[in-house]
Amino acid sequence: MDDKTIITMLFSRSEEALSVLQDRYGRLCHSIAVQITGSPEDAGECVNDTLAALWNRIPPARPDPLLPYVLRITRYIALHRRRDARAVKRYAGEAVSIDAMQAEGRLDVLDELAVVDGTETDEAVLREALNGFLTGLKKEERILFLRRYWFEDPIPDIAGRLGITENHVSVRLHRLKAKLRRYLEKEGITV
Numbered sequence: 001m002d003d004k005t006i007i008t009m010l011f012s013r014s015e016e017a018l019s020v021l022q023d024r025y026g027r028l029c030h031s032i033a034v035q036i037t038g039s040p041e042d043a044g045e046c047v048n049d050t051l052a053a054l055w056n057r058i059p060p061a062r063p064d065p066l067l068p069y070v071l072r073i074t075r076y077i078a079l080h081r082r083r084d085a086r087a088v089k090r091y092a093g094e095a096v097s098i099d100a101m102q103a104e105g106r107l108d109v110l111d112e113l114a115v116v117d118g119t120e121t122d123e124a125v126l127r128e129a130l131n132g133f134l135t136g137l138k139k140e141e142r143i144l145f146l147r148r149y150w151f152e153d154p155i156p157d158i159a160g161r162l163g164i165t166e167n168h169v170s171v172r173l174h175r176l177k178a179k180l181r182r183y184l185e186k187e188g189i190t191v
Helices: 003-011 016-037 040-057 066-090 098-104 123-135 139-149 155-162 166-186
Strands: none
Touching: 003 016, 003 066, 016 040, 016 066, 040 066, 123 139, 123 166, 139 155, 139 166, 155 166
């Protein structure tokens, strides 16, 4: 079954679409969520939350292609779960709930956005800049960058995948981050 058929099923509110999504992308989503959260249990919940988010977002969204859309949602959910878990540990001695921290802005995603000329960037501007940066990289640099900062693979895994030393990976990542900073500054975005 292709992605267009799955999206059509979601538009017609067929619950079978969720089963198909689970069968088709569940293991990949789980793998990404485990990399981010470090917990198979949390990863399973992230996959379930991803399916619920897809059910709620399609319609009206009609993503094309579907896989990057699914992975982006999974990653976003896993990052929030990891941040919430760390916040709970950090404030374990205090009687502060996650809701209270969100109300205070301690967990606000907007705090992490880059700044353009002193104002918060629109997500689309930042996405366009990052896509421009990635397009300008060589294939191996792009793989290295995405494996580390999108999929959050550990450096030893990246080194093994690319057949280079861990030190080489670390040095190249350091240079790529500096290159990204220069690129964003050239585009008028400061981080």
